[in-house]
Amino acid sequence: MNETFVTNWKSQVKKGTLTFIILNVLKNSEYYGYELIEQIRKHTEIEIAEGTLYPLMNRLKTEELVDSKWVEQETGIPRKYYSLTEAGIETLSQMNIYWENLEKSIKKIIQ
Amino acid sequence: MNETFVTNWKSQVKKGTLTFIILNVLKNSEYYGYELIEQIRKHTEIEIAEGTLYPLMNRLKTEELVDSKWVEQETGIPRKYYSLTEAGIETLSQMNIYWENLEKSIKKIIQ
DNA sequence: ACAAAATACATAGTATAACAAAGTATATAG
DNA sequence: CTATATACTTTGTTATACTATGTATTTTGT
Numbered sequence: 001m002n003e004t005f006v007t008n009w010k011s012q013v014k015k016g017t018l019t020f021i022i023l024n025v026l027k028n029s030e031y032y033g034y035e036l037i038e039q040i041r042k043h044t045e046i047e048i049a050e051g052t053l054y055p056l057m058n059r060l061k062t063e064e065l066v067d068s069k070w071v072e073q074e075t076g077i078p079r080k081y082y083s084l085t086e087a088g089i090e091t092l093s094q095m096n097i098y099w100e101n102l103e104k105s106i107k108k109i110i111q
Numbered sequence: 112m113n114e115t116f117v118t119n120w121k122s123q124v125k126k127g128t129l130t131f132i133i134l135n136v137l138k139n140s141e142y143y144g145y146e147l148i149e150q151i152r153k154h155t156e157i158e159i160a161e162g163t164l165y166p167l168m169n170r171l172k173t174e175e176l177v178d179s180k181w182v183e184q185e186t187g188i189p190r191k192y193y194s195l196t197e198a199g200i201e202t203l204s205q206m207n208i209y210w211e212n213l214e215k216s217i218k219k220i221i222q
Numbered sequence: 223a224c225a226a227a228a229t230a231c232a233t234a235g236t237a238t239a240a241c242a243a244a245g246t247a248t249a250t251a252g
Numbered sequence: 253c254t255a256t257a258t259a260c261t262t263t264g265t266t267a268t269a270c271t272a273t274g275t276a277t278t279t280t281g282t
Contacts, residue, residue, distance in 0.1 A: 016124030077231075166240090
């Protein structure tokens with residue numbers, strides 16, 4: 001079959017949905033990068049490469065949709081915790097509207 | 112607000128979802144390019160630029176997921192009609208499984 | 223005690239796809 | 253006869269996921 005096409009397609013679908021997923025996860029509480037990858041992998045079937053997440057988080061920070069703070073651990077490597085900003089919350093609500101619409105449209109087309 | 116970010120995000124979401132939408136539309140009957148754009152714009156709120164669709168259709172043809180044939184019109188410009196191939200149908204069913212899963216995952220995260 | 227794996231973050235380079243913009247050509251409406 | 257709509261095409265730009273690689277610490281296995 002066309003393995004490569006589907007594999008590549010899945011990666012393309014992630015462009016955009018990942019940002020959306022991350023922001024939605026951060027809506028409820030703070031997470032550090034590695035934890036985000038794990039949480040999403042456990043609760044969904046979405047695999048996020050580290051080389052994907054960290055640049056993404058930096059973009060979100062540059063756009064001021066998320067904030068970050070280093071938290072020292074009693075043992076182990078310090079963790080960088082991310083949280084939504086006010087702008088992030090507002091942006092996310094716009095994204096949620098678009099997504100809901102898109103999802104309905106696709107559902108209608110697939111039927 | 113962060114207009115550009117959301118605008119840009121929408122364009123990113125289209126990567127992958129557009130392919131998926133087009134293939135699903137072609138599942139039911141044949142369409143020509145310009146018609147696909149119109150149909151999708153009417154029935155959903157998704158806008159597809161011509162410079163997006165035609166290269167996309169060519170990719171799908173190269174991947175042998177769709178076939179095309181020129182149809183002369185009694186009046187007007189000839190139209191290039193697209194239809195799903197066997198490989199296209201199989202690929203689409205794989206994509207549908209992934210999409211269903213993704214959609215459920217995102218719904219769970221949004222709640 | 224030592225090696226391997228897991229945790230945690232970061233960056234450089236590559237590939238892909240949407241989009242804007244421009245072009246070609248025909249038909250129709252004002 | 254000019255503007256708009258129809259219909260397809262190509263070029264260049266931009267954004268982003270991924271692979272691969274690197275750093276450093278801690279835990280697990282034998």
